Amino acid sequence: MNTTEQNLEALRDIRSMMERSSRFISLSGWSGISAGTCALIGAWFAIKRINSYYGNEYDYSTACPSCLKNDLITIATFVFIGAFITATLFTFLKSRKEGVAIWGSAARRLLWNTLLPMLTGGFLLWRMMELKEYQLIAPGCLIFYGLALVNGSKYSIGEVRYLGYAEILTGIVALWTVRSGIYYWAFGFGILHIVYGVAMWWKYERSS
């Protein structure tokens, strides 16, 4: 019967309008892949730097822990900038292809809801660094980032939630293995992002 088709179509319209008006769904899988790659490159430099510190300098009186700290902060800053720029770029390209404005009210809500947990965590970690409590920095990054993703998933592709859960879980495991924090950090921000990006690309972008 024709009207059934029409009614089903009306329901589909309603559903898609509700989603498009409240969620920012132009996040590209490539954004995940590029952010993960930046994290892995950064982690590689960080591991090299940490190993050289504990391998060579640690025993000597010339050891400079604050140099190590500054180098690691520099690496982290570059990773953040690189990941942010490339991730934004791929998402911008995707939203332009779909004809959706990147800066709509849905994007604003997504940004606010992910920034709030991240900034809160940022202050906590900053204070921990001031107090020279470095052990829980890596797990802290992972946990707050995971919470930010779970919180933001309501305003974006629903699958972001699972990436968030995985980050939180990685962070919690890392709480008890503080010596290898950087490896968990590399896994959480590198591998998980890439896996997520590939999965999203496969699911949503492969055909187009």
Next chain:
Amino acid sequence: MKNPIEHLNKVFDSRIRLGIMSALMVNAEVNFNDLKELIQVTDGNLASHLKTLEENGYMKVQKGFIGRKTNTTYSITKAGEKAFKTHLDALEKMIRSIE
């Protein structure tokens, strides 16, 4: 058995009005430009459908300013929410009755 068609709301026959209502259901308020982009219609077309919804009491208009620019936002009324839910239920019943 009652005929479910009588619960289908004539106002929501138009795809554009249905689209507007769907967007308003999940957002506290939506402005004109966001609606225009979501539904992809011309200004005049959108305005006339908005007027119909407003005249039926399903939607209310708030006129405000951002700096010097006017910013008109729309939000759903209690009556609109009720009417939309009734419409959805009727759609669901019709589909079920045919299955």
